Structures are given as C-alpha cells and as structure tokens.
Amino acid sequence: MDKTHESRFMKYLRKDRLPHIFCAGCGNGIVINTFFNGMELAEIDLSDIVMVSGIGCSSRIPGYVKCDSLHTTHGRPISFATGIKIAKSDLNVVVFTGDGDAAAIGGNHLIHGARRNIDLTVICINNSIYGMTGGQISPTSPKGSYGSTAPYGAMEKPFDLSELVSAAGATYVARWTTAHPLQLSMSIKDALNNKGFSFIEVISQCPTYFGRKNQMRSSIEMMKWMKSVSIVKKKADKMDEKKLEGKIIVGEFVNKEEPELSDEIYKLIKEEWDEKPSSELKSAYMED
Amino acid sequence: MITIDEKLCKGCNICIELCPRQVYEESKTIDSKGVLIPIPKYLEECRKCELCTLLCPDQAISVDEEDES
Ligand SMILES: Cc1ncc(C[n+]2csc(CCOP(=O)(O)OP(=O)(O)O)c2C)c(N)n1
Ligand code: SF4
Ligand code: SF4
Ligand code: SF4
Numbered sequence: 001m002d003k004t005h006e007s008r009f010m011k012y013l014r015k016d017r018l019p020h021i022f023c024a025g026c027g028n029g030i031v032i033n034t035f036f037n038g039m040e041l042a043e044i045d046l047s048d049i050v051m052v053s054g055i056g057c058s059s060r061i062p063g064y065v066k067c068d069s070l071h072t073t074h075g076r077p078i079s080f081a082t083g084i085k086i087a088k089s090d091l092n093v094v095v096f097t098g099d100g101d102a103a104a105i106g107g108n109h110l111i112h113g114a115r116r117n118i119d120l121t122v123i124c125i126n127n128s129i130y131g132m133t134g135g136q137i138s139p140t141s142p143k144g145s146y147g148s149t150a151p152y153g154a155m156e157k158p159f160d161l162s163e164l165v166s167a168a169g170a171t172y173v174a175r176w177t178t179a180h181p182l183q184l185s186m187s188i189k190d191a192l193n194n195k196g197f198s199f200i201e202v203i204s205q206c207p208t209y210f211g212r213k214n215q216m217r218s219s220i221e222m223m224k225w226m227k228s229v230s231i232v233k234k235k236a237d238k239m240d241e242k243k244l245e246g247k248i249i250v251g252e253f254v255n256k257e258e259p260e261l262s263d264e265i266y267k268l269i270k271e272e273w274d275e276k277p278s279s280e281l282k283s284a285y286m287e288d
Numbered sequence: 289m290i291t292i293d294e295k296l297c298k299g300c301n302i303c304i305e306l307c308p309r310q311v312y313e314e315s316k317t318i319d320s321k322g323v324l325i326p327i328p329k330y331l332e333e334c335r336k337c338e339l340c341t342l343l344c345p346d347q348a349i350s351v352d353e354e355d356e357s
Contacts, residue, residue: 025300029345
C-alpha cells in the first residue's frame with residue numbers, strides 16, 4: 001500500500017506493532033486518535049512528550065506510540081510521572097490510565113497529584129469496568145450495572161472522577177466521551193497547554209465486558225447511548241440532581257492558574273543554591 | 289479517495305454507522321481473518337470531514353485531501 005494511503009495518525013505509531021491488541025470497537029483506539037489530534041492542535045512535538053501508564057487495556061496505549069514511555073505498575077503511573085517531571089521539567093509528561101488503575105488501586109496517587117498541581121496531563125479512559133482482567137466492577141461502575149463481580153448489579157455509588165479531581169485541586173479538568181471526538185481533541189489541547197495538573201476523563205466503551213454484561217452488544221450501540229445521555233456542564237449546572245440521574249455531564253470542569261510544583265521546586269533551588277552562601281542553607285539532616 | 293487498510297480493520301462498523309454522510313456500506317464477503325471490511329462506496333457524498341479517521345479505533349482509514357481519480 002502507498003504510504004500516503006495511511007491513516008493520518010500512522011506517523012506517530014509503531015506500525016510494526018499493529019494491529020493493536022484492543023478488541024474490535026474498543027474506545028482505546030479512538031482516544032489514541034484524539035490525543036494526536038489534540039497534540040497537533042496544541043502544536044507540540046511528539047519528541048517532547050513522554051508517556052507513562054499503569055496496568056490495564058487502556059494502559060497499553062503508550063506501547064504503540066513512537067515516543068519515550070514507561071509502562072509501570074498498577075495504579076502508580078502518576079508517581080512515576082511525578083519523578084520524571086521533577087527530574088526533567090521541560091518534558092511534557094502524559095499519563096494514560098484506566099478507571100481501575102487511577103481510581104481504585106491508584107486513587108491516592110490521583111488525588112495527591114491533583115493536590116500538588118504537578119504539571120502532568122492525565123488521560124483517564126473510564127470504561128466503567130476492569131477490562132483487562134475480565135469485567136470486574138470498578139469504582140466508577142454505575143449503580144445497578146452488571147459485572148463479573150456483580151451478578152446482581154453493583155450496589156455501591158460510583159465516584160464522579162472529574163468532580164473528585166476538581167475538588168482535590170487540579171487546575172484543568174474536562175470530561176467527554178468517545179462519541180465527542182472533536183470536543184475531546186480541543187480539551188486535550190488545552191490540557192497539554194495547561195501548566196499544572198490536567199485531568200481528562202474520557203467515558204469510553206468496553207464492548208467485550210461492560211457492553212456484553214449490560215445489554216449493549218456493540219460499540220456503536222454504546223457510543224450512541226453515551227451521546228444520547230450526555231449533557232453539557234453549563235446546562236447541567238442549572239438542573240437538579242433528580243433530573244441528572246443517569247446522565248453523563250460533559251465539558252470543562254476547571255480551568256485556572258495556580259503555582260505548579262516542579263516550577264516552585266526549581267525556583268527554590270535557584271534562590272537558595274545560586275544566590276546564598278552555603279552556610280545559610282537549610283537541611284533536614286543538619287541541626288539548625 | 290478513501291482507503292481502508294485491510295490488515296488493520298477489525299470490522300467494528302463504527303465508520304458505517306457514524307459517518308454523517310453514509311459513505312460506507314457493509315461488505316457481503318468475509319475476508320481471510322473473518323472480518324467484514326466496510327466498502328467506501330458513495331465517495332461523491334464524502335465531505336472530507338475526517339470524522340471517520342478520528343473515530344476508527346484501528347487507524348485503518350485514510351481520507352486523501354485531493355482526489356486523484
Ligand atoms: C498490584 C496489582 N493488582 C492487580 C492487578 C490485576 N489487574 C490488572 S489490570 C486491572 C484493572 C484494569 O482496569 P482499568 O484500569 O479500568 O483498565 P481497563 O483494562 O479497563 O482499560 C487489575 C485489577 C495487577 N496487575 N497488579
Ligand atoms: S477488554 Fe474491553 S477495554 Fe479491553 S481491549 Fe477489549 S473492549 Fe477494550
Ligand atoms: S470524511 Fe467525513 S464524510 Fe467522508 S467518509 Fe469520513 S466521515 Fe464520512
Ligand atoms: S471504523 Fe475502522 S476498524 Fe471499524 S469497521 Fe471502519 S475501518 Fe474497520
């Protein structure tokens with residue numbers, strides 16, 4: 001096949017590893033496209049990006065991308081990413097994670113990353129279930145939804161991840177679904193440009209587990225459903241809780257400026273080490 | 289021109305269902321991997337909006353800017 005007859009995103013991908021491992025119609029592939037689209041809109045080079053992920057189907061994305069990446073342990077990508085950002089603050093550090101990875105085992109890393117406002121872009125692919133391990137219920141599974149660990153339906157109330165991360169202190173937060181690829185690309189652009197903790201929640205389809213266990217057999221059916229129950233934040237803000245039951249609130253949740261952690265650390269180093277005599281330095285290991 | 293890479297397409301039909309101009313049609317023949325590869329049939333309807341390239345989870349679609357044919 002002629003080179004020009006390839007997807008316009010192929011130049012960013014490790015072609016020798018394709019087709020990727022995701023099931024037919026899985027939303028992870030759509031998030032790959034929208035990420036590159038957002039990256040192009042932000043005018044950022046892939047060579048300035050390093051990708052970090054945890055464990056899960058969604059966390060396999062960086063392995064297909066032609067950039068430096070770290071595939072870390074379950075729930076810990078934000079911690080590894082924090083290390084990279086502090087060591088090499090000029091890099092654009094992007095985390096790909098799932099609802100299980102980010103909200104269950106990695107929940108603490110998520111809220112503390114947001115609290116510190118460290119400059120990372122976290123893209124959380126929320127398919128409401130553990131895909132990789134066979135359809136177990138996750139902290140974002142809707143109440144009443146079925147999974148392999150909830151044959152009678154989930155009893156617990158799910159986390160609203162965008163609200164959680166907003167409350168924890170993130171400076172950019174947006175939520176869209178895979179059925180909103182243009183809006184999602186624009187938010188990815190803004191997230192990449194934000195100097196601080198950016199969180200993009202993508203409500204996505206896992207047709208193999210969430211779909212099959214919840215009477216939605218195809219990815220198309222799931223995408224149409226996601227689109228039909230989505231309501232933009234501005235409109236939702238004027239509605240009461242009862243009316244919003246079963247809806248997906250989409251849009252920008254937070255977009256503000258605040259001091260960023262790696263910046264503050266480098267500023268302190270410069271002030272203390274470059275400008276003061278060593279006798280005035282403070283140390284946790286010396287008696288004052 | 290629209291090209292679908294048969295080595296990449298997994299036959300999810302997202303392009304068929306979500307192209308706003310109904311350019312794609314379902315194939316009647318199954319390929320060697322058991323996949324029904326969609327046919328970009330109504331090319332004259334295509335507005336080159338690239339929504340299908342953005343939505344194809346398998347990066348199988350290319351929509352060329354210029355029509356050479
Ligand atoms: C410490 C540890 N505990 C449990 C697992 C098993 N495990 C692998 S992936 C996963 C959940 C994945 O769910 P999610 O992050 O939502 O990703 P998805 O596969 O749905 O994209 C679990 C529990 C593991 N790999 N490591
Ligand atoms: S199991 Fe679900 S999340 Fe994992 S690749 Fe398949 S559809 Fe995607
Ligand atoms: S570019 Fe737009 S109109 Fe053309 S086939 Fe793709 S989705 Fe349809
Ligand atoms: S969206 Fe892509 S993978 Fe799905 S049927 Fe169309 S070309 Fe094939």
